[in-house]
Amino acid sequence: MGMTTPVRCHRGGTMQERPLGWARNPLTEFDQLLSEMSGLIESTVGGAAPAVAWTPLADVTESDDAFYIEIDLPGVKNKDIDVEVNGQELVVTGEIKEKERKGGLRRGARRTGAFEYRLRLPGEVDTEKINGQMSDGVLTITVPKAEVAKPRHVEISEKSESTESSG
Incomplete structure (x- = not known):
């Protein structure tokens, strides 16, 4: 049994040789990493690549004879929206144009740029008669x-x- 020596016996400071990073809270490091990554992505992409299209919020409701998809697209013009049905998939794409602003933007939270919304349609729908209204x-x-x-x-x-008469 003399073969397996418990780690506790090594008092020579081997336990202290862990990477220092772990001494701090791993979660804050993770946050830091995430923000660095998103900063990196924003800087390389420049914010105008369709690859990073965001998805608008939407509700889908159903009545006896139709499905209704309501998509939040504040400030978007009809001409900037494209709705197409590709087989069983409804794809809504478009772009929210950045406003021309006087003065610097103090805090930007509103989404701009390309957006994309996809919805898989149930089998029995009449794709010929789909229409959109803004x-x-x-x-x-x-x-x-x-x-x-x-x-x-x-x-x-x-x-x-x-x-x-059953009574």
Whole structure:
């Protein structure tokens, strides 16, 4: 049993030879790394590459005969939006133009640049009749369901001969 010596026995300071970085809080280092990375990405990209398109916020609701996709696009002009259906995928792309500002921007939190929103459509929709409407900074895309998918109301007729009375 003399072969395995517990680490505690080495009092020669071998435990202190860990990399110093760990002495600090690893989380703050992680944060630092992240902010450095995002800074790096912003500086290399220059903010105008479609590769880093952001995704706008959207709600998808459903009625009996259609799906409605409401996408928040404040300040975006109709001509700057492109909606296309690619097979079962709805793709909304476009760009929010940077405003010309007088004076320096103290704090920028609003998204500008290219955006992209993708949604996988359910099978039974009528892609021919999809339309979009912009109002008050919200783009509403109406995706009608195909006739197949619409719920049908089945009439239940009463049988006239009620001979049996189960009572």
